[in-house]
Amino acid sequence: DAGITQSPRHKVTETGTPVTLRCHQTENHRYMYWYRQDPGHGLRLIHYSYGVKDTDKGEVSDGYSVSRSKTEDFLLTLESATSSQTSVYFCAITTGLYTEAFFGQGTRLTVV
């Protein structure tokens, strides 16, 4: 196990409510990523972080924000959840350019 955990693992929420997903690592890896996985779209990058308080947008960042106040935690927030954000969300960590990325077990989010 790469020491990466996501919480919660499953969540059902109502449209318009805020939701925060947490990614926690014990590896002290510098780079952290949030993806969403949808059928036919593969994994799409939402946001990523290259250090504490250093984050950047990915391919599908609209409607999402992130924060990284300490190395081990990377939070993904849906400010006002919509049904189009129903998805499986994965967090990943890596140490650098050519290294293997390790993934969390995923969070299944349903917005009703």
Add this chain to the structure above:
Amino acid sequence: AQTVTQSQPEMSVQEAETVTLSCTYDTSESDYYLFWYKQPPSRQMILVIRQEAYKQQNATENRFSVNFQKAAKSFSLKISDSQLGDAAMYFCAQMDSSYKLIFGSGTRLLVRP
């Protein structure tokens, strides 16, 4: 901008045969890194093989090998002697100096016994 394209949503192979999964990518950088990941039904992501763009020699890992064509921006995965356990989603991915790790849409591989 980085893009990764997998044009085969699904592929099928007979057990013990060989199959090739296609991937094309685009980047403005000369130095970058390419990966193939496997996702079985458990949803766990597993690194299959990786390639550094500045290395011309194609990477090989046991039954898995790549055909890296830098000028064509192509990075295909060949699986030899296919096994039932190879059945999974396969994702091609690219990382450049921005540290963005971008994935393609995936190819579902079915293995027929």
